[in-house]
Amino acid sequence: MPTALIIGAGVRVGLDTATALAKVGYTVAVASRTDKLGSKFKHFPFDASKPESVPNLFSAVKNTLGAPSVIIYNAYESTLTPRNDPLSTPLTTLSTSLDVNAVTPYATAREAVAAFASLQASSTLGPSGGTFIFTGNLLGLGIVAPGFLPFGMGKSAAAHLVQNLALVAFDGEPYKFYYADQRNADGSPKPTGLSGPAHADLYVDLVQAPEQRPWLQTFVEGEGYKAFAKEEIWWPQ
Numbered sequence: 001m002p003t004a005l006i007i008g009a010g011v012r013v014g015l016d017t018a019t020a021l022a023k024v025g026y027t028v029a030v031a032s033r034t035d036k037l038g039s040k041f042k043h044f045p046f047d048a049s050k051p052e053s054v055p056n057l058f059s060a061v062k063n064t065l066g067a068p069s070v071i072i073y074n075a076y077e078s079t080l081t082p083r084n085d086p087l088s089t090p091l092t093t094l095s096t097s098l099d100v101n102a103v104t105p106y107a108t109a110r111e112a113v114a115a116f117a118s119l120q121a122s123s124t125l126g127p128s129g130g131t132f133i134f135t136g137n138l139l140g141l142g143i144v145a146p147g148f149l150p151f152g153m154g155k156s157a158a159a160h161l162v163q164n165l166a167l168v169a170f171d172g173e174p175y176k177f178y179y180a181d182q183r184n185a186d187g188s189p190k191p192t193g194l195s196g197p198a199h200a201d202l203y204v205d206l207v208q209a210p211e212q213r214p215w216l217q218t219f220v221e222g223e224g225y226k227a228f229a230k231e232e233i234w235w236p237q
Helices: 013-023 051-064 091-121 149-169 196-208
Strands: 003-007 027-032 042-045 068-073 130-135 175-183 216-220
Touching (some): 003 013, 003 051, 013 196, 027 051, 042 051, 051 068, 051 091, 068 091, 130 149, 175 196
Parallel strands (some): 003 027, 003 068, 175 216
């Protein structure tokens, strides 16, 4: 059975996505600081604020379940700042936020590509290739929201990473890279009330797709992928 790895597996998006991937034939590994999903899925202790530990995580997953052909990065650090004092965040706090939201995703993507390549070399990658999905939000599109400077810096970096990998670095390879962003039907952000089943449906669809789709996967619950025109995207007043 192919292996999927979900980093930052919580009881909403993580659980629903793990369950959906298991239903379509994946052995699912979940990685987080604490095991929130119980014994149904193999848990690997992991702290997303420590990017240097990513190679060890992939090695443990490979040795236990096999190299993953699906990697979903669902961890995040939402450091907030005062609306009128955005530069008040201590450098140590900023560094941790950027590690979780940008540096560890970079390290994860690097290990993901190595895993894809090893599976490809052994002819076990499968017809759908390898898939890397980053769970994001509209901050990754360069949209400014008061109080979210460190969070937005990290998400923007992650979005740039995914776009580069999808459109430039591995164009033509059987590797797929996505930045996923759930929205309301009018294109406005959905900061709360995210749907685990909607994420799971989209992610399984992207995993099973044989070729790269648009790297930016804005989607709406009940509709799936929806490309919003620039004027439809919410901007803060």
